[in-house]
Amino acid sequence: MKFRAIPFLCLFLGVLTGCHRPHSGPAESAPSLPAATVKVQPVERLRRWATEEVVGTVRPKLRAALEAKVQARIEEMLVVPGQSVRAGELLVRLDDREIRARYEQARAVYEQAERDFRRREKLFQEQTISRAEYDAAEAQLRVAAAALQEAETQLGHTRIVAPFDGVITAKHADVGDLAVPGRALLEIEDPKALRLEADLPEALLDRVQLGQTLTVRVPAAQVTLEGTVSEITPVADPRTRTFPVKVDLPARPGLRSGQFGRLLVPVAEVEAIRVPVRAIHVKGQMELAYVVKEGRAELRLVKTGKRLGEEVEVVSGLAAGESLVVESDRPLRDGQPVTIR
Template sequence: MKPWILLSTLLLLVSCGRHEAASHKAAALSEAKVKVQGARLQPHTAAEEVVGTVRSKLRAMVEAKISGRLLEYTAIPGTKVKKGDLLARLENQEIQAKVDQAKAMLEQAQSDFSRQKQLIESKATARQDFDAADARVKVATASVSEAETMAGYARVTAPFDGVITRKLADVGDLAMPGKPLLEIEAPTSLRFEADLPEAMLDRVSMGAKMQVRIATLPQPLEAVVSEIAPVADPVSRTFLVKLDLPSAEGLRTGQFGRVAVPVAETKLLLVPAASVIRRGQMELLFVAKDGHALLRLVKTGKVLSDGIEILSGLEEGAQVVINDAAKLTDGQPVTIQP
């Protein structure tokens, strides 16, 4: 017999032996009952995340309305205050002197008016002099009111219920209009602020609902767009967008987060999360075909609430095993349960 004929015969025998062994192995596996679900293309809105910060809707930089040295400063960061609570007190000797002067002038004007009233009743003075005395009383009264109002500005009070977030002065500092003394925020009403590039601005509209993910919270929050800046920042060329946040435990001002801005509509091939098996660096799943479980090596993408995206290794419509996939063996007979 020629050598090449002998070699071909040996290879054929070996091949037949392997096929027979594989057949025996498949036959030795018990039939498994499985549930399947077809891999489907599902519409998906692709989004790009933009970083931002949680801020209070109501916040203010509190400053003095008059100039003066700070005699008292009770604003401590983290302290809760009520509207009208004293935050700081300024020296006001000069203003108090003006109050005393205005009151003295009012007393004099009232005295002159009383005398002119008696004289006009007895027709011993001209009507013009009586009217002038009456006008002086009104002017003096207004001067007292103005001086007392200015004196009241020596007390700096909380403009609304909130929390002191920053202390910007101390006792002995010179307070003046335009120089902030502290920052106060209302923690009960929060929003998310982010700077969006110009290219993404047309994807956002007033009243639109968007997902905001805060680093310290387990679940994303559904926020509503409430403000869109009409002009761009001249330095960053971005537009400030503000979104109202729902109340959530653990949510507070200053937290870092990301808002998902929709940028395109696409379709993803999705399978249930339970169908994907991870073994080391490999991602696997089983499909049911011709009464057998066939192992497929796949590559996954996004993890969504309704499934996992499959980037490669699987075709649309494939019957993916969704229960006890990790217990199956490649080639094992299966029966599909309804």
């Protein structure tokens, strides 16, 4: 029985020895890998302003709804949505026959009143008529002149012109429709002068001031730009507890009225590690990065935070002072020899 137990004892000792054998990792196979040429940059903790995002809408600074000041049929519609127009350009012509008839009547009355006044003025100078008769003729001339001016103004309202350079954005009527005061016929806006309109929560009101420069992001246009706060409504909306804010934007290609935007309001200064986005490799649900340690690439599992343009914050996985691989001439593996460019 003693000799029969010896093989089992040797087998048990062999298993224990195997459990304590050093694990062969990537570093053992690394010498067989070719050296990669990489570009590195030191990992640094940088200070930045933490921001709160407030959603808003890009709108034009100049926009107008054009409506008729007199009631008349539309005789001619000269523009369509999307058409660019110049200030003073004729957009809509209304039927002016009735108004023109009143204008001609007022003009005839004025000319008659003017002739009567000239005759009475001459008679008054000759002291043939009294001062009262002269004053009555003068008053009649002024009344007739005012009536003529009113009729001329009404006649001018039958021609609707562009109030500024811009683009027609909407058309609410067409030829044959009855134009009445209070109902818009066209909408026009200036696409060259845009701003972001947002509703600022009351908790952030003390962080924004007139003339302040804030960052605005418009995802649809793929632009991030600096805007200037031009208006802050001092009274909050009682339903939403927000304050409307308007931020003037510089001209950028692709920026259009109606687009969704985000206003970044600084709230506190924080310190965090920021690295180039290209240095982070995403595989499935994992975010990976390589650092150079003792002449070899070392794989790190990292966790990222907020993206800031071409950089991203790294919450964990990297330490300040390490050499981060930002470019490589070939795909890297953990433990692969590297040459720093």
